[in-house]
Amino acid sequence: MSSGLSQRLKAISSLVQKNYTSVWDICCDHGKLGLEILKRDKCEKLFLVDCVESIMANLKYLQSEQVDVICKDGAFIDNLGSNSLVCICGVGGEEMIHILEGLELRNDLRDTDFILSPHNQAYKVRSYLRSRGLNKLSEHLITDRSWTYEVLFVGHQYNEEVSEIGEELYLNSCDTSLKHLKKITKHYHNTKETIASKYSALLTKLT
Ligand SMILES: C[S@@+](CC[C@H](N)C(=O)[O-])C[C@H]1O[C@@H](n2cnc3c(N)ncnc32)[C@H](O)[C@@H]1O
Incomplete structure (x- = not known):
């Protein structure tokens, strides 16, 4: 397992400013995001959760007073506790909603905070958050090599x-954000998702 932290995970970790009782890195895979947050001293206890047994077997050595390694579908966690931060990054929008x-x-x-970075269908996650009254503290576009991620x-x-498509992310109209907007607009047109017209309208307004 490489120990290097990607630009993406470094940037996501830097969003954590307050101190939490617990941080839950759900869909943790390598666990690097949660471990970086713990290294930055932003929580008393870190929970690393992934549903794949072989992945969690590799992380078992991290089990300690400060770190719990749990093999489970994140949807079934029932003991988040108060003053918790839940991170769900690097999974598709539908899995995130589940x-x-x-x-x-x-x-x-x-009083739970969430950092969410779906790797596709972010608009579905946005719609879910709107329906549940999960409101925004901040939102970001993070670029790492040639990929751009919504957070x-x-x-x-x-x-x-939370807005339907995240207009605020594109207001500075920088090359990277416009490139990302063009890419997802084209994608949703190709997949014939009705949201495509909203992304197109935003793109027209900005270019
Ligand atoms: C691409 S990795 C993301 C790793 C890390 N969060 C990141 O952003 O780099 C996705 C991980 O999510 C896990 N996963 C997918 N659905 C899950 C679920 N319902 N509960 C727990 N883990 C899940 C997969 O096993 C996989 O290890």
């Missing part, structure tokens, strides 16, 4: 509603 639905069902999320920092305790 996990969020499960967490909502099984936990009191009133949402949300929670029930914030006041600003």
Whole structure:
């Protein structure tokens, strides 16, 4: 396992400013995001969660007083506890919604923060967050090599509603953000998703 932290994970970790009782890195795979947050001293306890047994077997050596290594579908976690941060990064939008639905069902999320970075169909995640009253603290576009990722920092305790397609992400109209907007607009046109017209309208407005 390489120990290097990607630009993407470094940038996501840097969004964590406050100190949490628990940080849950759900869909952790290598666990690097959670471990970086722990290294930055932003939590008392880190939970590394992934549903693949072989992945978690490789992380077992990290089990300690400060780190719990859990092999489980993230949707079934029922002990998040208060003052928690949940990170779900690097999975598709539909899988992320499945996990969020499960967490909502099984936990009191009133003071839980979430850092979410779906690798596709972010608009579906946005729609879910809007329907659940999970509001925005901040949102970001993070570019690492040739890939650009949407990252949402949300929670029930914030006041600003998440927007349908994340217009704010593109307002600076820099080359990278416009390139990303063009790419996803083309993608949603190709897949004939109705949201494509909203991305097209934004692109027209900005170019
Ligand atoms: C591409 S990795 C992302 C790793 C890391 N979060 C990152 O952003 O680099 C996706 C991981 O999500 C895990 N996963 C997918 N669905 C899951 C679920 N419902 N519960 C727990 N883990 C899940 C997969 O096993 C895989 O290891």
